[in-house]
Amino acid sequence: MLYAILFGLLMAAVAPLLHRLLGRWVAVPMVLAPLLLLGLYFSFMPEVLQGHAVVQRHTWVPELDINLQFRLDGLSLLFALLISFFGALVMFYASGYLEGDPLLGRFYLFLTLFMTSMLGLVTSDNIFGLFVFWELTSISSYLLIGYKQAEKEARVAAWQALLVTGLGGLALMAGLILLSVAGDSYTFSGLLERRPEVLEHPFYLPAVVLVLLGCFTKSAQFPFHFWLPNAMAAPTPVSAYLHSATMVKAGIYLLARLSPVLSGPDVWHVSLMTAGGITAVLGAVLALQHTDLKAILAYTTISALGLLVTMLGIGTDEAMKAMLVFLLAHALYKGTLFLVAGGIDHRTGTRDLNRLFSLGKHMRYSGTAATLAALSMAGVIPFLGFVGKELLYEASLENYLLLGICLVTGVAFVAVALIMGYRIFWHKGEEKTQVHPHAHFRLYFPPLVLAFGGLLLGLLVNSQALPLLQQGVRTITADPSLELKLSLWHGFTPVLGLSILTLLLGLALYLALPWLGQRAAVLQPLYRVGPDAAYHKLFELFLHGSKSFILWLQDGHLRSYVMYIMFFFCGLLLFILWRDTPGIDFNDRIYQLQEVRLYELVVLFLVISALVYLLGTRSRLTSIVVMGLIGYSSALFYILFGAPDVAATQFLIETLTVVIFVLLLHKLPAFIYLSHQFMKYKFIAISVVFGALMTYVMLLVQQQAIPSQLKEYYGKVSYLEAHGRNIVNVILVDFRGLDTLGEITVLAVAALGIFSLLRLNPEKGGKP
Amino acid sequence: MEQSIDWVLVKEVISCFFILAGVVFMLIASIGLLRFPDFYIRMSAITKGSTLGLGLILLGMAIYFNQPGVLLKVLAIIGFTSITAPVAAHVIGRTAVQNRIPFWEKTDLEEFRAYLVKAHLEQHISHDKYLEEKAKKEKEMGDAAGDTV
Amino acid sequence: METLLPLMVGTLFAAGLYFILHRHLFKVILGLILFGLATNLFLFVIGGLTRGGSAIINEEQTVAVEPYADPVPQALLLTAIVIGFGIQAFSIVLIRRVYMTFKSNNLDELQKENEAQ
Amino acid sequence: MRTIIFATAIRYLTPLFLLFSVYILFRGHNHPGGGFIGGLIGSIAFVFHALAHGSDHTVNTYFRLKLYSQEGKQPEHASPQYMWDLVRANTWKRAEEVTPVNWRYYIVRVRPAYMMALGLFLASISGVPGLLQGKPYMTASWLELEIPIIGTLGTPTLFDAGVYLLVLGMVLKMVFTMSKE
Amino acid sequence: MPSDLLLVLPLLIPLYGALLCLAFWQREQWMAVMAGLAQVAWLLCAFMLMRRVLALEVIATQVGNWPAPYGITLAADVFSAMMLTSAAIIGLAVYLFSLQGLDVTRRRFGYYPLMLLLQMGVAGVCLTGDLFNLYVWFEVLLICCFALLSLGGGKGQLEGAIKYVTINFLASGLLLSGVGITYSLFGSLNLAELALLVRQPEHPNLPLLSMASVFFLVGFGIKAAIFPLFFWLPASYHTPPVAISSFIAGLITKTGMYTLIRLFTLLFVSDQGFMLPLLAILSGFTMLIGVIGAAAQTDFKKILSFHIISQIGYMLMGLAIYTPLAIAGSIFFIIHNIFVKTNLFLISGVVAQRYRTFSLKKLGGVYLLQPVLSVLFLLTALSLAGTPPLSGFWGKLMLARAGLEAGNYTLVAVSLCVSLITLFSMTKIWNEVFWKPRPVAVKKDIAMAPINPLRLWQLYLPIVLLLAFILFTGLYARPLVRLSERAANGLLHIGTYTDTVLSNNRAK
Amino acid sequence: MSIFQITLIIAMVMLSICLLLTAIRFAIGPTLPDRVTAFDLFVANVIGIIVIYTELTHNEDFIDVAMILSLFGFLGSISFAFYIMRITK
Amino acid sequence: MKLLLLHIMLAAAVVYTYFQFPGARVPYTALSTTLLFAAVFLLFWLGSYFYRRSYFRKVPKLAYFIAFFLKELLVANLKIAYDIITPNYRLQPTVFALPLKASTDLEITLLANLIGLTPGTISLDVSDDRSTLYVHTLYLRHGDVEQLKLHIKNGFERRILELTA
Numbered sequence A: 001m002l003y004a005i006l007f008g009l010l011m012a013a014v015a016p017l018l019h020r021l022l023g024r025w026v027a028v029p030m031v032l033a034p035l036l037l038l039g040l041y042f043s044f045m046p047e048v049l050q051g052h053a054v055v056q057r058h059t060w061v062p063e064l065d066i067n068l069q070f071r072l073d074g075l076s077l078l079f080a081l082l083i084s085f086f087g088a089l090v091m092f093y094a095s096g097y098l099e100g101d102p103l104l105g106r107f108y109l110f111l112t113l114f115m116t117s118m119l120g121l122v123t124s125d126n127i128f129g130l131f132v133f134w135e136l137t138s139i140s141s142y143l144l145i146g147y148k149q150a151e152k153e154a155r156v157a158a159w160q161a162l163l164v165t166g167l168g169g170l171a172l173m174a175g176l177i178l179l180s181v182a183g184d185s186y187t188f189s190g191l192l193e194r195r196p197e198v199l200e201h202p203f204y205l206p207a208v209v210l211v212l213l214g215c216f217t218k219s220a221q222f223p224f225h226f227w228l229p230n231a232m233a234a235p236t237p238v239s240a241y242l243h244s245a246t247m248v249k250a251g252i253y254l255l256a257r258l259s260p261v262l263s264g265p266d267v268w269h270v271s272l273m274t275a276g277g278i279t280a281v282l283g284a285v286l287a288l289q290h291t292d293l294k295a296i297l298a299y300t301t302i303s304a305l306g307l308l309v310t311m312l313g314i315g316t317d318e319a320m321k322a323m324l325v326f327l328l329a330h331a332l333y334k335g336t337l338f339l340v341a342g343g344i345d346h347r348t349g350t351r352d353l354n355r356l357f358s359l360g361k362h363m364r365y366s367g368t369a370a371t372l373a374a375l376s377m378a379g380v381i382p383f384l385g386f387v388g389k390e391l392l393y394e395a396s397l398e399n400y401l402l403l404g405i406c407l408v409t410g411v412a413f414v415a416v417a418l419i420m421g422y423r424i425f426w427h428k429g430e431e432k433t434q435v436h437p438h439a440h441f442r443l444y445f446p447p448l449v450l451a452f453g454g455l456l457l458g459l460l461v462n463s464q465a466l467p468l469l470q471q472g473v474r475t476i477t478a479d480p481s482l483e484l485k486l487s488l489w490h491g492f493t494p495v496l497g498l499s500i501l502t503l504l505l506g507l508a509l510y511l512a513l514p515w516l517g518q519r520a521a522v523l524q525p526l527y528r529v530g531p532d533a534a535y536h537k538l539f540e541l542f543l544h545g546s547k548s549f550i551l552w553l554q555d556g557h558l559r560s561y562v563m564y565i566m567f568f569f570c571g572l573l574l575f576i577l578w579r580d581t582p583g584i585d586f587n588d589r590i591y592q593l594q595e596v597r598l599y600e601l602v603v604l605f606l607v608i609s610a611l612v613y614l615l616g617t618r619s620r621l622t623s624i625v626v627m628g629l630i631g632y633s634s635a636l637f638y639i640l641f642g643a644p645d646v647a648a649t650q651f652l653i654e655t656l657t658v659v660i661f662v663l664l665l666h667k668l669p670a671f672i673y674l675s676h677q678f679m680k681y682k683f684i685a686i687s688v689v690f691g692a693l694m695t696y697v698m699l700l701v702q703q704q705a706i707p708s709q710l711k712e713y714y715g716k717v718s719y720l721e722a723h724g725r726n727i728v729n730v731i732l733v734d735f736r737g738l739d740t741l742g743e744i745t746v747l748a749v750a751a752l753g754i755f756s757l758l759r760l761n762p763e764k765g766g767k768p
Numbered sequence B: 001m002e003q004s005i006d007w008v009l010v011k012e013v014i015s016c017f018f019i020l021a022g023v024v025f026m027l028i029a030s031i032g033l034l035r036f037p038d039f040y041i042r043m044s045a046i047t048k049g050s051t052l053g054l055g056l057i058l059l060g061m062a063i064y065f066n067q068p069g070v071l072l073k074v075l076a077i078i079g080f081t082s083i084t085a086p087v088a089a090h091v092i093g094r095t096a097v098q099n100r101i102p103f104w105e106k107t108d109l110e111e112f113r114a115y116l117v118k119a120h121l122e123q124h125i126s127h128d129k130y131l132e133e134k135a136k137k138e139k140e141m142g143d144a145a146g147d148t149v
Numbered sequence C: 001m002e003t004l005l006p007l008m009v010g011t012l013f014a015a016g017l018y019f020i021l022h023r024h025l026f027k028v029i030l031g032l033i034l035f036g037l038a039t040n041l042f043l044f045v046i047g048g049l050t051r052g053g054s055a056i057i058n059e060e061q062t063v064a065v066e067p068y069a070d071p072v073p074q075a076l077l078l079t080a081i082v083i084g085f086g087i088q089a090f091s092i093v094l095i096r097r098v099y100m101t102f103k104s105n106n107l108d109e110l111q112k113e114n115e116a117q
Numbered sequence D: 001m002r003t004i005i006f007a008t009a010i011r012y013l014t015p016l017f018l019l020f021s022v023y024i025l026f027r028g029h030n031h032p033g034g035g036f037i038g039g040l041i042g043s044i045a046f047v048f049h050a051l052a053h054g055s056d057h058t059v060n061t062y063f064r065l066k067l068y069s070q071e072g073k074q075p076e077h078a079s080p081q082y083m084w085d086l087v088r089a090n091t092w093k094r095a096e097e098v099t100p101v102n103w104r105y106y107i108v109r110v111r112p113a114y115m116m117a118l119g120l121f122l123a124s125i126s127g128v129p130g131l132l133q134g135k136p137y138m139t140a141s142w143l144e145l146e147i148p149i150i151g152t153l154g155t156p157t158l159f160d161a162g163v164y165l166l167v168l169g170m171v172l173k174m175v176f177t178m179s180k181e
Numbered sequence E: 001m002p003s004d005l006l007l008v009l010p011l012l013i014p015l016y017g018a019l020l021c022l023a024f025w026q027r028e029q030w031m032a033v034m035a036g037l038a039q040v041a042w043l044l045c046a047f048m049l050m051r052r053v054l055a056l057e058v059i060a061t062q063v064g065n066w067p068a069p070y071g072i073t074l075a076a077d078v079f080s081a082m083m084l085t086s087a088a089i090i091g092l093a094v095y096l097f098s099l100q101g102l103d104v105t106r107r108r109f110g111y112y113p114l115m116l117l118l119q120m121g122v123a124g125v126c127l128t129g130d131l132f133n134l135y136v137w138f139e140v141l142l143i144c145c146f147a148l149l150s151l152g153g154g155k156g157q158l159e160g161a162i163k164y165v166t167i168n169f170l171a172s173g174l175l176l177s178g179v180g181i182t183y184s185l186f187g188s189l190n191l192a193e194l195a196l197l198v199r200q201p202e203h204p205n206l207p208l209l210s211m212a213s214v215f216f217l218v219g220f221g222i223k224a225a226i227f228p229l230f231f232w233l234p235a236s237y238h239t240p241p242v243a244i245s246s247f248i249a250g251l252i253t254k255t256g257m258y259t260l261i262r263l264f265t266l267l268f269v270s271d272q273g274f275m276l277p278l279l280a281i282l283s284g285f286t287m288l289i290g291v292i293g294a295a296a297q298t299d300f301k302k303i304l305s306f307h308i309i310s311q312i313g314y315m316l317m318g319l320a321i322y323t324p325l326a327i328a329g330s331i332f333f334i335i336h337n338i339f340v341k342t343n344l345f346l347i348s349g350v351v352a353q354r355y356r357t358f359s360l361k362k363l364g365g366v367y368l369l370q371p372v373l374s375v376l377f378l379l380t381a382l383s384l385a386g387t388p389p390l391s392g393f394w395g396k397l398m399l400a401r402a403g404l405e406a407g408n409y410t411l412v413a414v415s416l417c418v419s420l421i422t423l424f425s426m427t428k429i430w431n432e433v434f435w436k437p438r439p440v441a442v443k444k445d446i447a448m449a450p451i452n453p454l455r456l457w458q459l460y461l462p463i464v465l466l467l468a469f470i471l472f473t474g475l476y477a478r479p480l481v482r483l484s485e486r487a488a489n490g491l492l493h494i495g496t497y498t499d500t501v502l503s504n505n506r507a508k
Numbered sequence F: 001m002s003i004f005q006i007t008l009i010i011a012m013v014m015l016s017i018c019l020l021l022t023a024i025r026f027a028i029g030p031t032l033p034d035r036v037t038a039f040d041l042f043v044a045n046v047i048g049i050i051v052i053y054t055e056l057t058h059n060e061d062f063i064d065v066a067m068i069l070s071l072f073g074f075l076g077s078i079s080f081a082f083y084i085m086r087i088t089k
Numbered sequence G: 001m002k003l004l005l006l007h008i009m010l011a012a013a014v015v016y017t018y019f020q021f022p023g024a025r026v027p028y029t030a031l032s033t034t035l036l037f038a039a040v041f042l043l044f045w046l047g048s049y050f051y052r053r054s055y056f057r058k059v060p061k062l063a064y065f066i067a068f069f070l071k072e073l074l075v076a077n078l079k080i081a082y083d084i085i086t087p088n089y090r091l092q093p094t095v096f097a098l099p100l101k102a103s104t105d106l107e108i109t110l111l112a113n114l115i116g117l118t119p120g121t122i123s124l125d126v127s128d129d130r131s132t133l134y135v136h137t138l139y140l141r142h143g144d145v146e147q148l149k150l151h152i153k154n155g156f157e158r159r160i161l162e163l164t165a
């Protein structure tokens, strides 16, 4: 399976190249690739159907326990087949939809990348492996949503989707890490084995919260659902593939995958049901308020995702069955409808519901496909949608609230199905829609296939589809003996009654829609407080906040920066000194004071008064002279305490500095004395504190200093082994010659820097 | 008789004498620096005072150490200072003239006037006037008064 | 002196920092030089003060005899002084160049002008 | 600063300073001094010269070597007499004073940058003999004989000489650059 | 090759390269050739050093042949070899970029030798085993940075350079003081010996070690640009041309970080009860403020500059957590970041070469015009943002895992939020520079530079090279992860290091 | 304590006083050349102190520094003069 | 003159070398140093006798000159010292123009330096045509400028010219 992934990545990488080479025929290899993968996954079918998981292990980064460990069981295989099958159809469809687009190569790149990561996601057994692919789907989704990069909406939507799913991704990462710590395992299978430990570990709750956050953002659960409708800015094949059939279901997949490990405690079930229920109803309600075909489909997708999450939350065997069947049905019909919507857009140039009438005449095949899909969506017998709906009702019979949610959603779905399957194609409107005459095979064939798939699976539900679904359910429930029995006809049960009721209510709703539409305008203000608006508010707030914060902090003044640094330094040092309270023996100090010589005192006094004088002087030259005075005085100290080399160096350098000042500063303008005003006191305060601290540190260190063995060693060997009497010089050129090498390098660089500073003038030559 | 003379003591006494003399000259030069009325007189007084003082101190040291190496160094220092001190004095003095640093009012500038006129330096001859003008300039420019010489 | 020198060095540090906090470039440079001076003296003072004895072995001896100053801080100090000199020289040239370019040596104006660009 | 007195004093002092700087360089291993101090002294000598005479004049006086050679191919090219003349012409005698043959000269500019590079090179190469002996870098090797004033010669001396040259070159580079501004 | 040679070559090769450049002063093409040779040689040398270190764990040489605490020791362990190798790789890449990406004047005025000496400084910092020598090499590195940052003297450059110089000067002063304090209190400068001394519980001066560590924390913290000390960085790093800023931005703060990690694992281990929480707090703020700063910017290079800070926070985070995995994470992050950050700067340079601006508002449309560049940027940017399976992800994962295992939940939460905002700013650049069409108003004002295909490819070459490395460390992260873990192990178990350094007696 | 040492101490004290007096002239100015001259004398005093100190400690290594200072101390004054000339011309 | 300087330096170097050389048995006294110095000088003198005699005839002149100068230095210093430590000034500062006979750079410089070294006088500037040296003096006896000029010309200038001739 690693090779499947690698093959996918390779195909993605070469897509732009192929496009350049083959032109529009690039579609051929790009369609063949998913078909090939489909075949590959089919080949695993027999083994999986026997209840064995196909496992492949490849080490990747074993040090971090991240390996490319693949595990193909019922659930994975179902998803993998769905993904590659859909992939092939969408690739095919896209070749028509984006015909002549110069960026088609890149489109295929992103799409194939996405498909591959999705395949990796569902087949990964290593939790971090899954995470890797998870994030890749976010990225490829980002690139696909922003495919029409010239349009601002597309960019904004792509960004939104990325940030929301990215947020979730990071939460998921943290959650997965916690899980891996809690279960001491890095694979789903391993986690499953250690379920009891996981459930009892203190990390359980945070892990669940974080994982749910990840899944909810990915699967567009309330309150993170808002990115999905915006993501419809992507080209339609993308919407069909990513944002209805596959990527958004990655969250569902992960929940299903983790359900056997994490389910049990109430927190899991309650949060799933709450979020799912709200999302389902909200999506259903919102779907009916839109007139854009894709928006409607997007909201119903949200709603369906909500239902799926609800089912996972219920967590019973029935619910799991319902979840899986409905997931499949939804993928098929929603994919069809999206593709059809794309076809309509392609041929009429609009997706506005109110401008589309009786397209059936021109788009017979698309119409057929849409109708079939709509029937499935509405849950009409014998479509797979019907089976799914029945199962949903069955699973939620216990709880009236849940039942209500299912019913509301179902009714809305019926209404939407009527719009999609009936109104735009077969309903005759007042005005005719302009339709581009040329029907495109590549645009109607894929939806037809999908639509018939829905019908076929519905018809064959009890034979062909059953074993795989059964394996899937067994995976989710972790119950290898669970039997999945599906049939089209259960007989007259309350559930059937509910189905019929749904259809009737749906029809009624459809009829009432125009009337409701006017009333719905009242709800408009609500949008301004919705999560989408909140996102934008937050976004703006963050941008402005960060801008003003940084402007405040990074105010451009050197002195502020120095202040911050010194505050930090002094604060830290003060704290440490306060904490450790190292004392200074002042008696000893006072005793030492008796040894002070007058000349030392005079020089010291000179330095300090020179400093004071320096603070007050206005003349630049006087300052330089005073600096020279201070420098010479300090050199005198070096002499007085036995450092003739240092003193000589200090004298010479002081002299040279004066020369440099003289050579350079004579052209500077008059010394404008800039007072600090009130800030001055702050500066004085920090300076004094700093100086005092340094004094304290010096006194402390002096008191505690220990005799160094280096001194003794150098004293011993300097003449005998290093042939020099001046130990300082011997240290400089021999014992620690490397220091000196570095030091002269500094000098050389300083000279170079000065040279280029003074000579290199960008105005005279060269660009800046 | 020969034993009664402590040559070391003699050496030390001579050395002390030189050192003290030198230091006194230095001190006097410093006092002169403080006391004299104008820049030129001050400079005149101190440049040589310090050179002589330093020379004497150094000689005292050479006598005390009584080593050729030290003597050589001492001679070198004396040589160096006596070359550099007057040069420095000259350069500073010339600069002062060029910058219209005023002379003491009792200074006789009879023979110098031609030079000053030629170099357009005849203004600010008076010390008090100079200080007055400097103060005025600083008052006018406030903080912006730059390097007034 | 072991007690008084730290006081002086502390004063130097304080003055250096105060000048660095000034908005006049020239004063900033003065501050840097003072700060460097203070750092050097800091190193020297905490390295231990020895009166009179330099770290040089007499002609008569082959090993150093006490009291002689610890040569290590001196050697470090020498290196530090020289490095400091290189950096100081560079800084001085830098402000000169800044002045030539901006026609100002007020840090605030510099910053304003740069922002306006 | 075109004052005769200062300029003349400096003209006579500069060689003295240079001599002094070399002296300080070589005695540094046993007394205060060494490459760094020596280099600073040497460079300050040139700084003085540049202050008094202008940096161009300094460059022309000290950093331009006139190298003499004879024009055309002389039959006695390899003769000791010719070599001797060549040496004399290039060192203490003016070319015209040596022999009446036509001397041709080249002007070689000693750039401070090259001095810096040479200094850094000497300092860093002084460690290599150690490496060649299979010992760590900068392992010192000393000659046996002791030369008056200079003392014992060894790789650390070379190192110090490198420091000297570098400091000299660095200060000169800086000062010449600045004074041309 | 003996270790004695192998350890000094990283210093000597750039030095001699620079000297050769000086010998060909002003003859730009010859300088370029010399610099190129030196870069290649340095890279080879770094690889050899790496091989040797992988075999022997720690190698050391006593410069001057004086026994260990008395002379200066050069020592390399896995961490230093990793730093050196990364520096060599990006050195070569930036060199290649500069051939076309930097104006002739700057190249003629010492760019090559300055770069080489900067690399010498980096090598010195990485290899030295002596506290004061460390300071010296830092100064070498710093003065090169000063010179390079102000090379050319544009207005912004100069203004930035003033801040850079001043603040780093302060840092150097504090560092020097710290070195002095350490010497006075412990009587040695050799890192290995100091490490043993500070691990003697009865050492009389141990209580004062925390005080000394403050000096180093602040000093190197400034150089590494951690939280309250980073202000010089965004003020200066974006100002010079890309061929300069990319190297400095990529490497120098990380060198500071390297030193912090080295010192806080080797020397300042006695007060971890206080220091580690402090570092954790600092790291959190560093990450946050860096990333907030980046979010506020609308300039390509400024965004990148601020991101350096936030990434430094991650590196500090590992140190603050102080478990083997965490430190390995830090090290991984450092290496990853060196490459990614350099590459991003280089890309910004290519963009600016064509569009003559770094302002996001004025840029646009690169996606359509330069698809290759877009891919290069996207992969690098995502790598920075830590998108799996690119290199940033592994570092982030290691740190997050280490943090969660050690119970540093807040820090991990902050780091993950920061990671999101990083993604935000990277995609902001992508949106604005690459996707967004070029604003019409700008089209009139600024003419695009013409494309010279050959030149373009020369610019792309180093970027591709670096990206290849980034992709390698991402897609096949194992070697680097293992290296990081080995390096971290070496840092936490100092026995091998101290033994190797101190047992190295004189060669006769 | 020998005569010699007493002399030296007296010398030191007097030189210190010299330093102070010089500093006062420096502080009161009033003109820049005055300050420069004060600086000059300051350097001479420092040389004197070094010399006396050499005798006090009997360590002739310090004279070398005095020698260097005597050669180059005047560069300070020269540069100031130079500077004054340049800013006023 | 140049040669003289060179000789002095050379002699100093030789003497110094001798004392630095290990195994030197001569006692380390200032006296012996001076003696040795003189000996080397003599050696040089003898050596140079055969080609440049005139230089070494100047040696006694140099000695005289130095003695004269030291006297001047001491006397003038004492005078100023007196003035400084007594409460009142006896100053009569004057700037006068000294016509120069000296013409070469070296001569002018030497003269100016010597004037500068003796207390009470400093040379302020040389006129552009090098004919006049402006000298600032503190003590003008009875307002007699000419006598002072003569004193300088006979004292310093003549001797310098003799030495440099």
Ligand code: NA
Pocket: A731, A732, A736, A739, A740, A743, C075, C076, C078, C079
């Ligand atoms: Na050194």
Ligand code: NA
Pocket: A645, A728, A729, A732, D028, D032, D033, D034, D035, D036, D037
């Ligand atoms: Na030395």
